[in-house]
Amino acid sequence: DTGVSQDPRHKITKRGQNVTFRCDPISEHNRLYWYRxxxxxxxxxxxxxxxxxxxxxxxxxxxxFSAERPKGSFSTLEIQRTEQGDSxxxxxxxxxxxxxxxxTDTQYFGPGxxxxxx
Amino acid sequence: xxxxxxTQPGMFVQEKEAVTLDCTYDTSDPSYGLFWYKxxxxxxxxxxxxxxxxxxxxxxxxxxxxxxxxxxKSANLVISASQLGDSxxxxxxxxxANxxxxxxxLIFGKGTKLSVKP
Numbered sequence: 001d002t003g004v005s006q007d008p009r010h011k012i013t014k015r016g017q018n019v020t021f022r023c024d025p026i027s028e029h030n031r032l033y034w035y036r037x038x039x040x041x042x043x044x045x046x047x048x049x050x051x052x053x054x055x056x057x058x059x060x061x062x063x064x065f066s067a068e069r070p071k072g073s074f075s076t077l078e079i080q081r082t083e084q085g086d087s088x089x090x091x092x093x094x095x096x097x098x099x100x101x102x103x104t105d106t107q108y109f110g111p112g113x114x115x116x117x118x
Numbered sequence: 119x120x121x122x123x124x125t126q127p128g129m130f131v132q133e134k135e136a137v138t139l140d141c142t143y144d145t146s147d148p149s150y151g152l153f154w155y156k157x158x159x160x161x162x163x164x165x166x167x168x169x170x171x172x173x174x175x176x177x178x179x180x181x182x183x184x185x186x187x188x189x190x191k192s193a194n195l196v197i198s199a200s201q202l203g204d205s206x207x208x209x210x211x212x213x214x215a216n217x218x219x220x221x222x223x224l225i226f227g228k229g230t231k232l233s234v235k236p
Contacts, residue, residue: 033223042122042209042226043163056223089161093224104151104170105213107224109163 002026004110006092012116013082020078021113025094032075033107034067036060037089049075050097082117089114121145122210122227130233131200138185139195139230141210149215152193153224154184157207166208169193197232205234 005024013019025032030051035043046065048056051072061067064082069075079086093107123142131137143152154166169177169184177184185194197204208231211224 035224040228042211042228043224044226045223048223058223091163093163104168106153106165106168108165109155111160111162114161 004092004094004108006090006110006113008113009111010114010116012118014118015082015084017082018078018080019082019115020076021090021092021115023075023077023092023094023110025073025075025092026108027073029094029096029108030072031095031097031105031107032069033093033095034075034077035091035093037091037112038087043091046077079115082115084117087115087117121225122212124210124227124230126230127228128231128233130235131197131204133202133234133236134199136196136198137200137232139197139208139210139232141193141195141227143191143193143210143212145191145212145214147214151213152184152186153211153213154182154193154195155209155211155226156204157209157229159206163209167195200234202234202236205232207231 007022032049034046037043045058046061047067049069052069064080067077089112091112093109095105095107150171152169156164167177167179167182169186176186181198183196207229209229210227
Protein backbone atom coordinates (compact mmCIF):
# COMPACT_ATOMS: atom_id res chain seq x y z
CA ASP A 1 0.00 0.00 0.00
CA THR A 2 1.76 3.15 -1.24
CA GLY A 3 1.24 6.24 0.85
CA VAL A 4 1.44 9.90 -0.09
CA SER A 5 4.84 10.84 -1.51
CA GLN A 6 6.42 14.25 -1.92
CA ASP A 7 9.44 15.41 -3.86
CA PRO A 8 11.89 16.84 -3.06
CA ARG A 9 12.16 16.22 0.67
CA HIS A 10 14.42 19.23 1.13
CA LYS A 11 14.94 22.36 -0.95
CA ILE A 12 17.36 25.19 -0.33
CA THR A 13 17.01 28.21 -2.57
CA LYS A 14 18.04 31.82 -2.75
CA ARG A 15 15.55 34.63 -2.29
CA GLY A 16 13.89 35.56 -5.53
CA GLN A 17 14.16 32.13 -7.13
CA ASN A 18 11.18 30.00 -8.15
CA VAL A 19 10.62 26.54 -6.66
CA THR A 20 8.21 23.73 -7.48
CA PHE A 21 7.16 20.85 -5.28
CA ARG A 22 5.38 17.66 -6.30
CA CYS A 23 2.89 15.52 -4.43
CA ASP A 24 1.67 12.06 -5.42
CA PRO A 25 -1.44 11.12 -3.45
CA ILE A 26 -2.68 7.65 -2.57
CA SER A 27 -3.89 6.30 -5.91
CA GLU A 28 -7.64 5.99 -5.28
CA HIS A 29 -7.92 9.29 -3.39
CA ASN A 30 -9.69 12.09 -5.23
CA ARG A 31 -9.12 14.88 -2.69
CA LEU A 32 -5.73 16.52 -2.30
CA TYR A 33 -4.72 19.22 0.18
CA TRP A 34 -1.65 21.41 0.63
CA TYR A 35 -0.66 22.73 4.07
CA ARG A 36 2.23 24.83 5.33
CA UNK A 37 3.86 24.30 8.70
CA UNK A 38 6.27 26.77 10.31
CA UNK A 39 8.42 26.04 13.32
CA UNK A 40 6.46 25.53 16.51
CA UNK A 41 3.08 25.67 14.79
CA UNK A 42 0.53 23.22 13.51
CA UNK A 43 -0.03 22.89 9.78
CA UNK A 44 -2.07 25.65 8.11
CA UNK A 45 -4.32 25.01 5.13
CA UNK A 46 -3.26 26.42 1.77
CA UNK A 47 -5.43 24.88 -0.93
CA UNK A 48 -7.61 21.91 -1.84
CA UNK A 49 -8.42 19.90 -4.99
CA UNK A 50 -11.32 17.63 -5.75
CA UNK A 51 -9.98 15.61 -8.69
CA UNK A 52 -8.46 18.25 -11.00
CA UNK A 53 -10.57 21.15 -9.76
CA UNK A 54 -9.04 23.57 -7.28
CA UNK A 55 -12.02 24.26 -5.04
CA UNK A 56 -10.62 26.35 -2.24
CA UNK A 57 -7.66 28.61 -1.55
CA UNK A 58 -6.62 30.07 1.78
CA UNK A 59 -5.82 33.74 2.29
CA UNK A 60 -2.30 32.47 3.03
CA UNK A 61 -1.92 31.59 -0.64
CA UNK A 62 -0.55 34.82 -2.09
CA UNK A 63 -0.32 35.56 -5.80
CA UNK A 64 3.19 34.14 -5.80
CA PHE A 65 1.81 30.68 -5.05
CA SER A 66 0.12 28.50 -7.62
CA ALA A 67 -1.01 24.92 -7.42
CA GLU A 68 -2.17 22.52 -10.10
CA ARG A 69 -3.48 19.01 -10.36
CA PRO A 70 -3.71 18.61 -14.13
CA LYS A 71 -5.03 15.08 -14.47
CA GLY A 72 -6.53 14.61 -11.06
CA SER A 73 -3.56 12.56 -9.90
CA PHE A 74 -0.32 14.24 -8.81
CA SER A 75 -0.20 17.90 -7.82
CA THR A 76 2.44 20.61 -8.00
CA LEU A 77 2.87 23.68 -5.81
CA GLU A 78 4.98 26.49 -7.25
CA ILE A 79 6.29 29.48 -5.36
CA GLN A 80 7.56 32.33 -7.47
CA ARG A 81 10.05 34.95 -6.29
CA THR A 82 10.61 33.20 -2.99
CA GLU A 83 10.99 35.22 0.18
CA GLN A 84 12.61 34.28 3.47
CA GLY A 85 9.15 34.12 5.04
CA ASP A 86 8.32 31.23 2.72
CA SER A 87 10.72 29.00 4.64
CA UNK A 88 8.56 26.23 6.08
CA UNK A 89 7.56 22.59 5.75
CA UNK A 90 5.05 22.10 2.92
CA UNK A 91 2.79 19.13 3.56
CA UNK A 92 0.51 17.38 1.12
CA UNK A 93 -2.40 15.21 2.20
CA UNK A 94 -4.98 13.15 0.36
CA UNK A 95 -8.32 11.61 1.24
CA UNK A 96 -10.82 9.31 -0.37
CA UNK A 97 -13.67 11.81 -0.43
CA UNK A 98 -17.21 10.80 -1.25
CA UNK A 99 -18.37 11.16 2.33
CA UNK A 100 -20.09 13.91 4.24
CA UNK A 101 -17.79 16.64 5.41
CA UNK A 102 -18.64 15.83 9.00
CA UNK A 103 -17.69 12.23 8.37
CA THR A 104 -14.36 10.63 8.81
CA ASP A 105 -12.77 11.15 5.35
CA THR A 106 -9.37 10.90 6.96
CA GLN A 107 -6.53 12.87 5.43
CA TYR A 108 -3.26 11.00 5.05
CA PHE A 109 -0.12 13.08 4.89
CA GLY A 110 3.10 12.78 2.98
CA PRO A 111 6.56 13.28 4.49
CA GLY A 112 6.65 16.96 3.51
CA UNK A 113 9.07 19.20 1.64
CA UNK A 114 11.21 21.39 3.86
CA UNK A 115 11.97 24.68 2.11
CA UNK A 116 14.77 26.97 3.23
CA UNK A 117 15.04 30.38 1.56
CA UNK A 118 18.41 32.06 2.06
CA UNK B 119 -10.59 33.15 18.28
CA UNK B 120 -8.49 30.03 18.35
CA UNK B 121 -10.40 27.05 17.07
CA UNK B 122 -8.16 24.37 18.56
CA UNK B 123 -6.31 24.88 21.83
CA UNK B 124 -3.60 22.59 23.12
CA THR B 125 -2.45 24.04 26.42
CA GLN B 126 0.48 21.70 27.06
CA PRO B 127 3.52 22.67 25.00
CA GLY B 128 5.44 19.72 26.45
CA MET B 129 4.71 16.61 28.48
CA PHE B 130 6.85 13.92 30.05
CA VAL B 131 5.69 10.38 30.81
CA GLN B 132 7.42 7.33 32.17
CA GLU B 133 7.61 4.34 29.86
CA LYS B 134 4.65 1.94 30.32
CA GLU B 135 2.50 4.59 32.01
CA ALA B 136 -0.58 6.28 30.55
CA VAL B 137 -0.65 9.92 29.50
CA THR B 138 -3.43 12.35 28.56
CA LEU B 139 -2.90 15.11 26.03
CA ASP B 140 -5.44 17.92 26.24
CA CYS B 141 -7.39 19.47 23.39
CA THR B 142 -10.28 21.92 23.47
CA TYR B 143 -12.06 23.22 20.42
CA ASP B 144 -14.45 25.98 19.46
CA THR B 145 -17.14 25.66 16.83
CA SER B 146 -20.76 26.54 16.27
CA ASP B 147 -21.12 23.92 13.56
CA PRO B 148 -23.20 20.95 14.81
CA SER B 149 -21.37 18.58 12.46
CA TYR B 150 -17.63 18.28 12.82
CA GLY B 151 -14.86 15.76 13.16
CA LEU B 152 -11.92 15.69 15.54
CA PHE B 153 -8.59 14.09 14.68
CA TRP B 154 -5.31 13.41 16.39
CA TYR B 155 -2.06 13.15 14.47
CA LYS B 156 1.45 12.20 15.57
CA UNK B 157 4.46 13.94 14.04
CA UNK B 158 7.85 12.34 14.75
CA UNK B 159 11.04 14.29 14.15
CA UNK B 160 11.04 12.99 10.57
CA UNK B 161 8.14 15.34 9.85
CA UNK B 162 5.41 13.07 8.54
CA UNK B 163 1.96 13.50 10.08
CA UNK B 164 0.61 10.11 11.12
CA UNK B 165 -3.15 9.72 11.64
CA UNK B 166 -4.01 8.20 15.02
CA UNK B 167 -7.70 8.47 15.80
CA UNK B 168 -10.98 10.13 14.77
CA UNK B 169 -14.11 11.19 16.67
CA UNK B 170 -17.26 12.44 14.97
CA UNK B 171 -19.47 15.00 16.66
CA UNK B 172 -22.44 12.65 16.51
CA UNK B 173 -20.58 9.58 17.75
CA UNK B 174 -22.10 8.33 20.99
CA UNK B 175 -19.06 6.40 22.15
CA UNK B 176 -15.48 7.48 22.63
CA UNK B 177 -13.18 6.35 19.82
CA UNK B 178 -10.46 3.81 20.50
CA UNK B 179 -7.60 2.55 18.30
CA UNK B 180 -5.24 0.14 19.99
CA UNK B 181 -3.37 2.03 22.71
CA UNK B 182 -5.04 5.31 21.74
CA UNK B 183 -8.40 6.45 23.02
CA UNK B 184 -10.18 9.74 22.76
CA UNK B 185 -11.95 11.19 25.81
CA UNK B 186 -14.71 13.15 24.06
CA UNK B 187 -16.70 15.54 26.23
CA UNK B 188 -18.97 17.36 23.84
CA UNK B 189 -20.55 19.79 26.32
CA UNK B 190 -17.10 20.91 27.44
CA LYS B 191 -15.81 20.92 23.85
CA SER B 192 -12.86 18.80 24.76
CA ALA B 193 -11.26 15.88 22.93
CA ASN B 194 -8.33 14.63 24.96
CA LEU B 195 -6.06 11.89 23.65
CA VAL B 196 -5.15 9.10 26.06
CA ILE B 197 -2.14 6.94 25.28
CA SER B 198 -1.92 3.83 27.41
CA ALA B 199 1.27 1.87 28.16
CA SER B 200 3.60 4.53 26.70
CA GLN B 201 6.52 3.35 24.59
CA LEU B 202 9.78 5.11 23.75
CA GLY B 203 8.60 5.34 20.15
CA ASP B 204 5.66 7.48 21.26
CA SER B 205 8.02 10.43 21.75
CA UNK B 206 6.84 12.97 19.16
CA UNK B 207 4.69 16.04 18.57
CA UNK B 208 0.96 15.39 18.83
CA UNK B 209 -1.57 17.57 17.05
CA UNK B 210 -5.28 17.85 17.59
CA UNK B 211 -7.28 18.93 14.53
CA UNK B 212 -10.87 19.68 13.64
CA UNK B 213 -12.84 19.69 10.43
CA UNK B 214 -16.14 21.54 10.31
CA ALA B 215 -18.82 20.52 7.84
CA ASN B 216 -20.27 23.92 7.03
CA UNK B 217 -17.80 26.58 8.20
CA UNK B 218 -17.73 29.41 5.66
CA UNK B 219 -18.22 27.01 2.79
CA UNK B 220 -15.04 25.18 3.67
CA UNK B 221 -14.52 21.96 1.79
CA UNK B 222 -13.29 20.20 4.85
CA UNK B 223 -9.74 21.37 5.45
CA LEU B 224 -8.29 20.56 8.86
CA ILE B 225 -7.68 23.22 11.50
CA PHE B 226 -4.77 22.28 13.75
CA GLY B 227 -3.69 23.22 17.24
CA LYS B 228 -0.12 24.16 18.05
CA GLY B 229 0.72 20.70 19.29
CA THR B 230 2.11 19.02 22.39
CA LYS B 231 5.61 17.57 22.49
CA LEU B 232 5.53 14.25 24.31
CA SER B 233 8.73 12.80 25.71
CA VAL B 234 8.72 9.22 27.02
CA LYS B 235 11.36 8.51 29.64
CA PRO B 236 12.88 5.01 29.98
